Amino acid sequence: MTTEMQDISITEEKPLLPGQSDAVKDVEIAARILLDHGQEHTVETSHGVLHVTVHGAGNVRRPAILTFHDVGMDSKSCFSTLFKFEEMLEIVKNFTVVHVDAPGQEEGAAIYPAGYQYATMDQISDMLPAVLQYFNFRTIIGVGVGAGAYILSKFTLSNPEAVEGLVLVNVDTNARGWMDWAAQKLSNLTSSLSDQILSHLFSQEELSANTELIQTHRERISKAPNLINIELFWKSYQGRRDLNIERNNTFKCPVMLVVGDQAPYEEAAVECNSKLDPTTTSFLKMADAGGMPQLTQPSKLTEAFKYFIQGMGYMASSCMTRLSRSRTTSLSSSYSMEGSRSRSRTLSQSEQGGQLPPSPSQTMEVSC
Numbered sequence: 163m164t165t166e167m168q169d170i171s172i173t174e175e176k177p178l179l180p181g182q183s184d185a186v187k188d189v190e191i192a193a194r195i196l197l198d199h200g201q202e203h204t205v206e207t208s209h210g211v212l213h214v215t216v217h218g219a220g221n222v223r224r225p226a227i228l229t230f231h232d233v234g235m236d237s238k239s240c241f242s243t244l245f246k247f248e249e250m251l252e253i254v255k256n257f258t259v260v261h262v263d264a265p266g267q268e269e270g271a272a273i274y275p276a277g278y279q280y281a282t283m284d285q286i287s288d289m290l291p292a293v294l295q296y297f298n299f300r301t302i303i304g305v306g307v308g309a310g311a312y313i314l315s316k317f318t319l320s321n322p323e324a325v326e327g328l329v330l331v332n333v334d335t336n337a338r339g340w341m342d343w344a345a346q347k348l349s350n351l352t353s354s355l356s357d358q359i360l361s362h363l364f365s366q367e368e369l370s371a372n373t374e375l376i377q378t379h380r381e382r383i384s385k386a387p388n389l390i391n392i393e394l395f396w397k398s399y400q401g402r403r404d405l406n407i408e409r410n411n412t413f414k415c416p417v418m419l420v421v422g423d424q425a426p427y428e429e430a431a432v433e434c435n436s437k438l439d440p441t442t443t444s445f446l447k448m449a450d451a452g453g454m455p456q457l458t459q460p461s462k463l464t465e466a467f468k469y470f471i472q473g474m475g476y477m478a479s480s481c482m483t484r485l486s487r488s489r490t491t492s493l494s495s496s497y498s499m500e501g502s503r504s505r506s507r508t509l510s511q512s513e514q515g516g517q518l519p520p521s522p523s524q525t526m527e528v529s530c
Contacts, residue, residue: 200216207288207289207292209289213268228290228305245259266391266394303328360376419443
């Protein structure tokens with residue numbers, strides 16, 4: 163067993179050649195068109211109907227990127243900021259992107275009648291194979307936030323052959339404990355539905371600051387025409403079961419866990435990380451990201467996502483983002499070796515620094 167410290171300096175070896183800028187712009191325009199004009203579909207499943215939006219022409223040689231949103235949001239409000247981010251276009255043009263809305267959560271959804279029996283988290287997870295079959299997707303890379311991360315986790319455990327990689331933001335794979343149950347009962351009596359959901363989505367620091375982002379989401383949720391549907395989805399998530407993830411019952415694919423350093427589910431994400439296979443798990447803790455890093459830090463999340471995909475063997479020849487090309491990365495890597503395999507690695511990013519591509523063969527804990 164040996165331990166050593168290294169200072170590594172990285173500069174790009176193959177910058178864009180002169181004359182490539184026009185071609186890059188053309189690709190970005192094409193990707194933007196694909197992203198802005200997604201095709202909407204209604205997919206019938208054994209537990210009800212799902213609203214699905216597909217971007218891209220479909221590449222059967224690569225997995226589709228399938229997203230699932232959190233409670234109090236739909237696919238647009240949860241993922242538009244991230245997937246319309248300029249640097250994400252490089253990924254968009256290489257994959258089909260599929261946004262799945264939980265039942266009744268999409269914009270313009272019909273209101274469920276009183277007494278409607280909403281699907282459980284397990285049942286929503288069981289609806290996803292119908293989506294893959296509908297579009298003839300062989301495999302996916304799942305990207306889930308909060309409740310969506312739980313649903314994709316459940317789907318992956320039940321269908322390991324269908325998932326090549328998972329990006330889980332603010333995941334909590336545990337059922338609610340008695341303390342959580344009691345706190346929720348009290349919250350139901352003293353707080354509005356919108357306040358309960360905002361406390362789930364954002365950190366207390368963000369809520370106290372009452373930023374424009376908080377105000378926007380408070381107004382969107384409180385005035386949502388399908389507020390009854392949102393409440394049903396919220397109650398379904400509150401009633402989730404424990405996924406019983408442990409080292410001998412875990413994901414069979416590479417996983418990247420993402421959480422803000424002050425997010426409501428920071429402890430849950432840390433606990434989940436401790437239960438996963440360290441040789442296939444990356445853990446990204448994002449500074450100044452709050453509860454919704456895909457909204458507040460799309461640049462950092464996009465870069466980490468691209469490196470995650472590259473570690474899986476896709477986009478291996480892709481150049482770094484323009485942000486990365488304009489700077490030199492300086493980082494310290496501390497690791498221990500057991501035989502020839504690196505068991506853990508901690509990266510610390512300076513304010514001006516970037517990141518090395520995370521490999522799916524090791525656990526990484528990153529503060530950026």
